[in-house]
Amino acid sequence: MSKTLVCDGNEAAAWGVALARPDMVAVYPITPQSSLAEYISQFVADGIIKADLMDVEGEHSVLSVLQGACLAGARTFTATCGQGLAFMFEPYYRTPPLRLPIVMSIVTRDGITPQSVWGGQQDAMTVREAGWIHMYCENAQEVLDTVVMAYKIAEHRDVMIPVNVNHDGNYLSYGVEKLELPDQEEVDAFLGRKDTNWHAALDPERPMAVDPLTGGAGGAGPALFVRYRKGLCKGMQNALKVIPEVHEEWAKRFGRSYAPLVEEYRLEDADYAVVTIGGMTGAGKDAVDLAREAGQRVGLIKVKTFRPFPLEALRKSLSKVRAVGVVDRSVSFGWNSGPVYQELLSALYGLSQRIPAISFIGGLAGADITIEHFSRVIETTAKAFKGEVAEGPIWLNE
Amino acid sequence: MRRQARKAFDESRIPNDLCPIATELTVLRTGDWRAERPVVDRDKCVKCATCWTYCPTQCIVEKETWFEAGLEICKGCGICAQECPHHAITMIEEVEE
Numbered sequence: 001m002s003k004t005l006v007c008d009g010n011e012a013a014a015w016g017v018a019l020a021r022p023d024m025v026a027v028y029p030i031t032p033q034s035s036l037a038e039y040i041s042q043f044v045a046d047g048i049i050k051a052d053l054m055d056v057e058g059e060h061s062v063l064s065v066l067q068g069a070c071l072a073g074a075r076t077f078t079a080t081c082g083q084g085l086a087f088m089f090e091p092y093y094r095t096p097p098l099r100l101p102i103v104m105s106i107v108t109r110d111g112i113t114p115q116s117v118w119g120g121q122q123d124a125m126t127v128r129e130a131g132w133i134h135m136y137c138e139n140a141q142e143v144l145d146t147v148v149m150a151y152k153i154a155e156h157r158d159v160m161i162p163v164n165v166n167h168d169g170n171y172l173s174y175g176v177e178k179l180e181l182p183d184q185e186e187v188d189a190f191l192g193r194k195d196t197n198w199h200a201a202l203d204p205e206r207p208m209a210v211d212p213l214t215g216g217a218g219g220a221g222p223a224l225f226v227r228y229r230k231g232l233c234k235g236m237q238n239a240l241k242v243i244p245e246v247h248e249e250w251a252k253r254f255g256r257s258y259a260p261l262v263e264e265y266r267l268e269d270a271d272y273a274v275v276t277i278g279g280m281t282g283a284g285k286d287a288v289d290l291a292r293e294a295g296q297r298v299g300l301i302k303v304k305t306f307r308p309f310p311l312e313a314l315r316k317s318l319s320k321v322r323a324v325g326v327v328d329r330s331v332s333f334g335w336n337s338g339p340v341y342q343e344l345l346s347a348l349y350g351l352s353q354r355i356p357a358i359s360f361i362g363g364l365a366g367a368d369i370t371i372e373h374f375s376r377v378i379e380t381t382a383k384a385f386k387g388e389v390a391e392g393p394i395w396l397n398e
Numbered sequence: 399m400r401r402q403a404r405k406a407f408d409e410s411r412i413p414n415d416l417c418p419i420a421t422e423l424t425v426l427r428t429g430d431w432r433a434e435r436p437v438v439d440r441d442k443c444v445k446c447a448t449c450w451t452y453c454p455t456q457c458i459v460e461k462e463t464w465f466e467a468g469l470e471i472c473k474g475c476g477i478c479a480q481e482c483p484h485h486a487i488t489m490i491e492e493v494e495e
Contacts, residue, residue: 198412200417209420210419211419219427231413
């Protein structure tokens with residue numbers, strides 16, 4: 001029997017980890033992830049999680065320890081954000097090409113300068129090209145469910161790529177919701193046998209070098225390097241198939257379904273749409289409902305999976321509307337826009353019809369993106385639909 | 399940590415574009431990088447193993463009464479020559495034969 005819980009997003013993530021029965025967890029606290037590290041530690045102390053807990057001296061060691069554990073056959077978990085993620089970057093970049101199915105929550109945080117301990121997606125967005133799968137959650141229940149699903153996705157033999165399950169710092173990390181805790185036996189049956197190192201088991205009887213120096217100007221090195229690069233790209237494309245399959249199986253078994261790649265909300269007869277990612281989506285949907293009551297034909301497109309980029313799914317959704325307003329909770333400095341907006345333009349390129357798209361940036365450094373903000377996004381996008389296209393980016397919290 | 403169950407590791411069934419691993423050092427001959435080679439004065443060498451300890455490529459091999467660098471791997475960094483307490487190692491420029 002499943003149980004009902006009242007908890008915040010960080011505790012929800014910890015329950016997801018507990019259900020996945022990891023062998024080793026390593027954590028280093030950083031706001032707003034700290035309480036997640038504390039829940040994990042408490043669960044280990046209470047015997048809810050029967051895993052080795054590594055208290056290490058920093059995030060660089062956190063992920064390095066987990067790489068070794070994963071190569072030895074362990075199912076692993078950690079969580080970080082902001083500066084912690086920055087400090088972790090070297091092993092972070094190494095994990096996907098090693099094809100180690102580690103799961104890590106990023107409790108997204110803005111910064112690093114000006115200094116901020118509050119929510120924003122700048123940290124996760126900054127590392128979007130490091131080869132990890134990135135999924136953004138909308139509420140605490142989705143956090144719990146996605147953490148469990150992440151193991152099945154990461155460990156799938158056609159994927160073998162680490163997964164970041166991202167939830168918004170402050171709003172999702174500390175916001176308390178009522179949610180359902182799935183039954184352990186059901187989760188065991190869902191996840192199946194754990195096998196994290198079938199491709200590269202560390203074994204004293206079979207000595208080997210993991211990640212040997214590869215490349216150079218001659219010999220087999222450069223071609224070998226290309227082979228591994230292509231392998232990771234292929235794994236990412238495979239994930240675009242596996243992520244929906246895993247979500248579908250979850251829905252069948254547990255009765256909760258989520259759009260695995262891109263969600264469409266009231267889009268069927270919409271003239272235009274707002275595009276969201278992460279926890280802001282709730283306010284976006286409320287604003288769409290209000291605008292609908294007022295007779296506006298507006299819908300919403302939510303991006304859940306940002307890596308691999310859901311090109312076809314997004315293109316299909318975009319083909320239904322004639323203008324979009326994209327709300328980012330981070331900044332692409334080089335493009336003077338948000339990263340979701342910037343990448344959405346690539347999806348638009350494949351459409352037969354050119355439609356206007358406007359970049360909005362909001363919710364930086366803990367700012368709330370309210371229904372009023374979304375109403376403004378909807379109004380501005382409605383004008384673009386009628387031909388009056390505002391120049392972006394439009395900063396919502398100025 | 400639970401002990402990992404022993405299982406046969408069948409490499410033939412693993413895609414060759416996953417985790418880069420090496421079970422033998424065939425990918426890279428760092429000796430190709432060398433501009434200078436370490437030459438050991440066998441009369442001066444006392445087999446203290448300082449060169450063996452410091453060599454970043456671990457290419458120093460033990461001979462009967464001296465140590466010397468394995469030239470397939472030695473990249474000619476010269477650390478052994480710098481560290482040798484008996485000044486038994488000289489770096490000699492590599493020239494085309």
